[in-house]
Amino acid sequence: MNAKFLLVCITGFFFLSCSNSDSDTEEAYTPVPYSLQIPLLFQDKLIAPLLSTNNPLTEEGVALGKKLFFDTKLSGNNTQACASCHKPQNSFTDNRRFSEGIDGVSGSRNSMPLFNLAWNFSDRFAWDGKELGLEKQALEPIKNPIELHSNWADIANKLKQDPEYPTLFLRAFGTSIIDSSYVTKAIAQFERTLISGNSKFDQYLLGNATLSLGELNGFTIFMSETKGDCFHCHGSDNNPLWTDNDFHNNGLDATFTDLGLGTVTGDPNDNGKFRSPSLRNLTFTAPYMHDGRFTTLEEVINHYSEGLQFSSTIDPLMKKVGQGGIQLTSQEKLDLKAFLLTLTDLEFINNPDFRN
Amino acid sequence: MKKCFLAVICLVLILNSCSKDNDISQESVGITLNFNHSWEGTEVTNVDFDDLKFTNEKGDLLSIKLLRYLISEIILTHESGVITVLEDYNLVDVTNNEGLSFTTTEAIIPGEYTRVTVRFGFSDANNIDGAYPDLNTANFNVPGLLGGGYHFMQFDGKYINSNTLEAPFNYHVISAIDPTNVNDPVDTSFTLNIGPVTVGGSTAIDIEMDISEWFKNPNTWNLNEKDVNLMGDFDSQLLMNQNGASVFSLVDITQ
Numbered sequence: 001m002n003a004k005f006l007l008v009c010i011t012g013f014f015f016l017s018c019s020n021s022d023s024d025t026e027e028a029y030t031p032v033p034y035s036l037q038i039p040l041l042f043q044d045k046l047i048a049p050l051l052s053t054n055n056p057l058t059e060e061g062v063a064l065g066k067k068l069f070f071d072t073k074l075s076g077n078n079t080q081a082c083a084s085c086h087k088p089q090n091s092f093t094d095n096r097r098f099s100e101g102i103d104g105v106s107g108s109r110n111s112m113p114l115f116n117l118a119w120n121f122s123d124r125f126a127w128d129g130k131e132l133g134l135e136k137q138a139l140e141p142i143k144n145p146i147e148l149h150s151n152w153a154d155i156a157n158k159l160k161q162d163p164e165y166p167t168l169f170l171r172a173f174g175t176s177i178i179d180s181s182y183v184t185k186a187i188a189q190f191e192r193t194l195i196s197g198n199s200k201f202d203q204y205l206l207g208n209a210t211l212s213l214g215e216l217n218g219f220t221i222f223m224s225e226t227k228g229d230c231f232h233c234h235g236s237d238n239n240p241l242w243t244d245n246d247f248h249n250n251g252l253d254a255t256f257t258d259l260g261l262g263t264v265t266g267d268p269n270d271n272g273k274f275r276s277p278s279l280r281n282l283t284f285t286a287p288y289m290h291d292g293r294f295t296t297l298e299e300v301i302n303h304y305s306e307g308l309q310f311s312s313t314i315d316p317l318m319k320k321v322g323q324g325g326i327q328l329t330s331q332e333k334l335d336l337k338a339f340l341l342t343l344t345d346l347e348f349i350n351n352p353d354f355r356n
Numbered sequence: 357m358k359k360c361f362l363a364v365i366c367l368v369l370i371l372n373s374c375s376k377d378n379d380i381s382q383e384s385v386g387i388t389l390n391f392n393h394s395w396e397g398t399e400v401t402n403v404d405f406d407d408l409k410f411t412n413e414k415g416d417l418l419s420i421k422l423l424r425y426l427i428s429e430i431i432l433t434h435e436s437g438v439i440t441v442l443e444d445y446n447l448v449d450v451t452n453n454e455g456l457s458f459t460t461t462e463a464i465i466p467g468e469y470t471r472v473t474v475r476f477g478f479s480d481a482n483n484i485d486g487a488y489p490d491l492n493t494a495n496f497n498v499p500g501l502l503g504g505g506y507h508f509m510q511f512d513g514k515y516i517n518s519n520t521l522e523a524p525f526n527y528h529v530i531s532a533i534d535p536t537n538v539n540d541p542v543d544t545s546f547t548l549n550i551g552p553v554t555v556g557g558s559t560a561i562d563i564e565m566d567i568s569e570w571f572k573n574p575n576t577w578n579l580n581e582k583d584v585n586l587m588g589d590f591d592s593q594l595l596m597n598q599n600g601a602s603v604f605s606l607v608d609i610t611q
Contacts (some may be wrong), residue, residue, distance in 0.1 A: 315525035
C-alpha cells in the first residue's frame with residue numbers, strides 16, 4: 001500500500017513537473033539583447049547613453065515597440081498611431097504647427113522630433129520636461145483626449161485579441177500579460193534606437209566631407225561668442241547632440257501665454273522656459289519653437305538676430321536683448337542657415353529600421 | 357603530528373589573509389572634497405538663484421542664474437617628499453545641485469601630507485579640446501576659435517545696470533587668449549593651497565567659494581563695462597584670474 005501510494009505520488013510529481021516544464025519553456029524564452037549602433041563621433045565625444053536597467057533593449061522588445069509605434073490600435077477609434085504625429089520622414093515630428101488628435105482637436109504645442117533620446121541624461125521629456133522617463137512619457141498621449149484619446153483597458157483588449165501581439169509580448173517580455181507597462185516599455189525601447197548621427201557635418205568632422213565657404217562661415221558664426229553664440233545651448237563640434245537638453249527662455253515673448261517649465265515646477269523663475277531642441281534635421285522639422293510659430297529657418301534666425309523680447313526670466317545668454325538680438329547681416333544669416341542644414345541626416349530619415 | 361602541522365598552516369594562512377585585507381584598505385583611501393558657497397559669509401545655494409538679492413563690491417544689485425565650475429589636479433606632498441598627482445576632475449554644478457561633493461577615485465596612501473593643492477580649471481596640459489566625454493555631454497566646451505578646451509567657470513546672471521534696467525552678465529572663465537598671439541594661451545587656472553592634511557580612511561575637506569570675491573579683490577568689477585562677451589576678452593580673463601585668488605578658502609578638514 002505504501003509502495004503504491006509512493007508510486008502515485010512520484011507519478012503525480014512527474015506530471016506536475018512536466019506541466020511546469022512546458023509552461024517554463026513558453027515563458028522562459030530569452031530575448032536577444034539588442035546591439036545599439038552608436039555613431040563613432042558619439043562614442044568618442046559623449047558618455048554612454050542612458051539605458052533603463054529594468055527595461056533592457058532586446059531585438060524582440062524593439063521590434064514590438066516599432067510595431068506598436070505605427071499601430072493605429074493605440075488610438076480610441078483606430079485612426080491614429082504615435083507615428084501620425086511623429087513621422088519618420090519628418091525626423092519623427094510632423095509638419096503642422098499643432099498636431100490634431102483623433103477628434104480633430106489641436107493642442108498648443110508643436111510635436112517634438114524624436115532622436116538621440118537616450119542621451120537626454122536629465123530623463124525629462126517634452127517641451128516643458130513634464131515627463132520623467134521615456135516609458136512614462138509614452139503613457140500620456142494614449143489617454144490624452146486631444147491626442148489618441150483612448151484608455152489602457154481598451155488598448156489591452158484590442159492587443160490581446162490580435163493574432164500576433166500575444167506571441168510578440170511573450171517573446172519580448174516573457175509574459176502573456178499585455179498592459180500599459182509592457183506597451184510603454186516596448187515603445188520606449190524602439191524610441192531609444194532612434195539615433196541620428198550621420199550628417200554632412202558629422203562626416204566633415206570625421207574627415208570624409210568638405211564644407212563650402214558659406215557653411216564654414218556659418219559654423220564660425222554659430223561658435224562665435226560675439227556673433228551667434230549658439231554653442232552655449234546648442235552643442236558644438238565636441239557635443240554632437242546639438243542641444244544641452246536644458247530649459248531656457250530664449251526671448252520669444254514679453255508676456256507668457258504658456259508657462260512651459262514653470263507649469264511643471266511651479267516656480268515663477270521657470271516661466272517661459274522650454275527645452276532646447278536639437279538642431280539636427282531642421283530640414284524636416286518645421287515649423288519651429290514649442291508652439292511652431294516660425295514656419296521657416298529664416299524666421300528663426302531673424303528672431304535671434306533682431307526679434308528678442310525681454311521678460312523677467314529671459315536667459316542671460318540672450319545677451320543682446322537690449323538691441324533686439326545679435327544683429328546678423330543678410331550674408332551672415334544665409335551662412336548660418338547653410339551651416340545648420342549640414343546637420344541634416346538623410347540616413348536617419350531613410351533608415352528602413354525606422355519605417356513602417 | 358599531521359593534524360598539528362595542518363593547524364599551523366591554517367593559522368598562518370588566516371593571519372596572512374588578515375594582513376592583506378588591512379593593506380588593501382590602507383591603499384584604497386580617497387579624499388572627499390565638499391564645495392560650499394557663500395556671498396560675503398552668507399550661505400548660497402541654488403534656492404537663492406534667480407532673485408536680485410546680491411550686491412557686489414561696485415554696488416550693483418545682481419542675481420545668479422547659472423554657476424558651475426571645474427576642479428582638477430589634486431596634488432598631495434607627503435612628509436617624505438613624495439608627490440602624488442591625482443588626475444581626477446569634477447564639475448561643480450551649483451545650479452543643479454550636482455558635484456558639490458566629490459570623492460577622488462585614485463588611491464591615496466594614508467599618512468601625513470605637508471601640502472595639498474586643488475586646481476580651479478584645467479592646467480594647459482590637461483585642457484585638451486574635446487577629450488572629456490562627460491564635460492562634452494555637459495556642454496562645457498570652449499570653441500576652437502577661443503583656443504578650445506573647456507570652460508573653467510560659467511557664472512551667468514542679471515544685474516541692474518546704470519540705466520536701472522535688468523541686463524545680463526556672462527562671467528565665463530577660460531584659458532586666456534591674447535589676440536596678438538592666439539597660439540599661446542595664458543593659463544588662467546590656479547591652485548588653491550589647502551595646507552597640511554592628515555589623510556585617513558575618511559578624510560573630508562570642506563572648501564568654500566565666496567562668490568562675491570569674483571567682483572571684489574583686487575579688481576573691483578564694473579558690470580556696466582564688463583558684463584558679456586568676456587570669453588574672448590583677454591584683459592578680462594586676466595582680471596578674473598587675479599580675482600579668483602581670493603575666492604576659495606578652506607573651511608574644515610574632518611576625519
